Structures are given as C-alpha cells and as structure tokens.
Amino acid sequence: MPELPEVETVRRSLAPRLVGRTVTKATLHRRDIAVMPGDPEGGFSRQREIHQAPKRVRAADMLQGRRLVEPLRRGKQLAIVSAAGDDGRPAIIVHLGMTGQLRWVAAGGKLDAADHVHATWRLDDGSRLVFRDPRRFGGIWLLPDQRDLEARWATLGPDGLESSINELVQALDRSSRRAVKAALLDQGVIAGIGNIYADESLFRAGVHPLTPLEQLDDSDRLRLARSLRGVLQAAVDARGSTLRDYADADGRLGAAQGMHRVYGRGSQPCTTCGTLLEREVIAQRTTVWCPSCQPTRL
DNA sequence: CCTTAATCCTGGAAGC
DNA sequence: TGCTTCCAGGATTAAG
Numbered sequence: 026m027p028e029l030p031e032v033e034t035v036r037r038s039l040a041p042r043l044v045g046r047t048v049t050k051a052t053l054h055r056r057d058i059a060v061m062p063g064d065p066e067g068g069f070s071r072q073r074e075i076h077q078a079p080k081r082v083r084a085a086d087m088l089q090g091r092r093l094v095e096p097l098r099r100g101k102q103l104a105i106v107s108a109a110g111d112d113g114r115p116a117i118i119v120h121l122g123m124t125g126q127l128r129w130v131a132a133g134g135k136l137d138a139a140d141h142v143h144a145t146w147r148l149d150d151g152s153r154l155v156f157r158d159p160r161r162f163g164g165i166w167l168l169p170d171q172r173d174l175e176a177r178w179a180t181l182g183p184d185g186l187e188s189s190i191n192e193l194v195q196a197l198d199r200s201s202r203r204a205v206k207a208a209l210l211d212q213g214v215i216a217g218i219g220n221i222y223a224d225e226s227l228f229r230a231g232v233h234p235l236t237p238l239e240q241l242d243d244s245d246r247l248r249l250a251r252s253l254r255g256v257l258q259a260a261v262d263a264r265g266s267t268l269r270d271y272a273d274a275d276g277r278l279g280a281a282q283g284m285h286r287v288y289g290r291g292s293q294p295c296t297t298c299g300t301l302l303e304r305e306v307i308a309q310r311t312t313v314w315c316p317s318c319q320p321t322r323l
Numbered sequence: 324c325c326t327t328a329a330t331c332c333t334g335g336a337a338g339c
Numbered sequence: 340t341g342c343t344t345c346c347a348g349g350a351t352t353a354a355g
Contacts, residue, residue, distance in 0.1 A: 026348060101349080123348055124333075141333090160332045162349060203325065212350080220348070269335080269347085309327075310348070 027121040028101060029185050029217030030260035030281060031271050035127055036098045038273040042129045042152065043093045043105070050147040051087035058143045058158065060166045062086055086167040088115060088146065099178045100185070100216025103127070105146075105154075106171065113170035118177065119156060122163030128155045129274040137276065159270070185217035185257050193250035199238050205249075206234035207308035217257065220310045221266060221288045226253040228287045233319045234312050240322055259284060287313040 027035070053059055061082065084090070091107035097116075098104070106116045119127055130136050132151030144156040144165060156165060168174050183192040196215050201208065208214050209223040218226070227234050229252035232245060241249070265271060265279030268289075272278055286296050291304025291313045300317040 028349095120349085122332095122350085158332095159334075160348090162332065201324085207326085210349085311346095 026123055026219055026221060026268065027125065027265075027271055028219035028222050029098075029257055030222070030263075031265035031273075031279065032098055032101050032103050032121065032217075033186065033261050034265040034273045034279065035121070036096050036103055038275050038277070039096055039103075039127060039129060039154075042274065043148075043154070044095055045092065046148040046150060046152075047092045048088045048090065048107075048146050049149050051084055051089040052145045053082045053087060053143070054145070055143040056082065058156075058161060058164045060164065062167055062169050086115065086169065087144075088117060091115065093148075097174075098184075100181050100212055101219070102178070102181075102216075104174055106174075109171075116168045116171055116174045118166040118168065118174065120163050120165070122158060122160065124160040124270045125156065125158035125163030126270070126272060127274055128157065128272070128276060129153070130155060154274075181212050181216040182214045183216065185215050185222075185253060186261065190247075190250050190254060193253060194243075194246045197238065197241065197246045197249060201238040203238055204235045204307060205232060205238050205241065206310075206312055208238050209253075210308055210310065215253070218253070220312075221285065222253070222256050222260065223310075224288045224313055225285060226256045228314060228319060229256060231319055233321050234307050234314050236322050287315065289313070 088105065088107050094106050094108050096103060096105055101120065103119045104116050105119065107114055128136060130153045136155055138157065141159040142155050142157045146154040148154065182196050193215060206223055206227065209218045210220070226249060230245070230249040232249055260266060260281040263279060263281035263284065264273065264277065266281040266285070267278040268282055287302055290302055292301055294300065295302055295315040295318060298315065298317050300315055302313050303316050304311065304313050306312065
C-alpha cells in the first residue's frame, strides 16, 4: 500500500532515469485509468468518466515529444513533469492506489511482471516507463500545464515529509471532534499518511486512535508531529514497506515493514510493554494500538 | 459538522 | 485437493 515513503522511494529511483530524457512514444492502454483534459473535474475521482464515450487521447497530453525534468511529489501523488515549452508545461500525476507500480525497463529489457500494464512511455534512450496496477485503484491525471498541478495540490494539506514540524503541529490544531486516526488519513489535513504510518505514528506518540482531535493538547500535537516525521523519514531511509506488491522503479523491495510495531500485529504483545495489542475498525480502516501505551482519553 | 456504507478491483489466504 | 468466501485498502460519493 504505497503511502508517502513508498511514493518518495519511487520518485528517487525514477529521477535519474527520466531527467533529460525525451518521450518518443506514449501509449495509454486503458482509457479508464486516466482522467484527461476536459474531463469533468471532481477531486480525485475517476468513477464519473468511466462509462462515458471514450475521448481521444492526445499524444501531447501523454507527454509524447516532451523532455522530462525532475519528478515531483506531494503526499502520495507523484508528478511526471516536462520541461517548459511555448505551449506550457504539461505534467502527469500518477497515483499508485493500492497496487500500482511505476517501473522503468532498460533498453532491450523486459518487465518481469508485464500483466496489468495500463500505460507506457518510451524514452529516447530506448528504455521504457511503465504504469501497471492489477487492482486499478490507482490512476493517472493528464494535466495541460503545471498550473493545473499546483491547483490540484493546493487542496492537499502540508506534506508529511517536506513541511516543518510546526506546520504539522498547526495542521493538527483544529477544533474538531473527529477521531485523530480519521484526521490523519485525511489528505487535506496532512498529505501522505495512510493506514500503516497513521497507526505507527500514533503508537510512537502514545496517542489513542479514537482521541478526538480537539482533545489533543500542545504536548500531544508536538509528540504526534515528531513521531509522524520520524516514522516517515525512517521508512524512506528503509526504501518503504513491501507487504506484497510494492516495489520501486527498479523493482527493488522496501525494508521498512520490519520496523512496524503495531500495523498487522493485532492481538500480539506490544513490543514495549507486552500488553496484547487491540484491533478494531476505526474510520473504515483496520486499526491496531496498545491499550496500555496509548490510553483512552476522555 | 460528522460518520457510515457502498463503490471501484484483483489475488492471496483462510475456511470448509 | 478444490471450491468458496473473506479481506486488504485510497479516495469519493451518497445517505443518514
């Protein structure tokens, strides 16, 4: 489940392959994984356009003929960005969803997992960039100009890795009764956190996942912000968590799953105190916490 | 303002 | 062994 650390690892592994290269041929194999210019806007949903009459995919919108610069990331979203031209600076957002992968294949090489390939970009050195996604929860967004990228990313909260601790603290300072776990999963609050790193950071901060946001005090918010940053940074250093499908652009697996202390460990003993970890669905997600280290707050 | 359920989808694992 | 069922989950929309 690619969250911020996994997407950042993909971005870093992709950057040296893409920067300075020109896209010689771009192919969209499935119309319904892409939102194209002119499609009805609607946040990040693809549902609405799936059953519409197919719209013609313009090669230029797929960055064909464009020279690529450093890929960008905000939260879990990765942007393939082209160099500025007279007609603007088109970009493509890739969201990996659950099982999405961006893989780079050297010239003459072949992809070890070639099924469920939905888009392909051939580069001027003969290599290929491939988007595959068996479960198709992910998708791509074709943006005519960098301004469209910025507009879209303006709806996201501060990035969990790139913003300051103070910005994260402020993002958590809301008079809201919703559970802190639900808030952490909301990309408009802080961008990049998913189920794994939400649980891990709450554990490290000693905060119960059901604690209403407005009940957190300054000390709680600071601990949570620091835990969040620490967990995300450590996971990036370990090249992300590979549970099943995740791999970076070169097919390398991550090692951060070895650092998980609560995620996936329901009813096992807490690594700190030995208490059996609780497991319950909170905010539509399986949530695991230590009832002793993360006491309920009234 | 908030939560919940349903939706998209595939494949691995667990259950019988 | 072979079938069926369940479950994983990011983000959105509709409903309560």
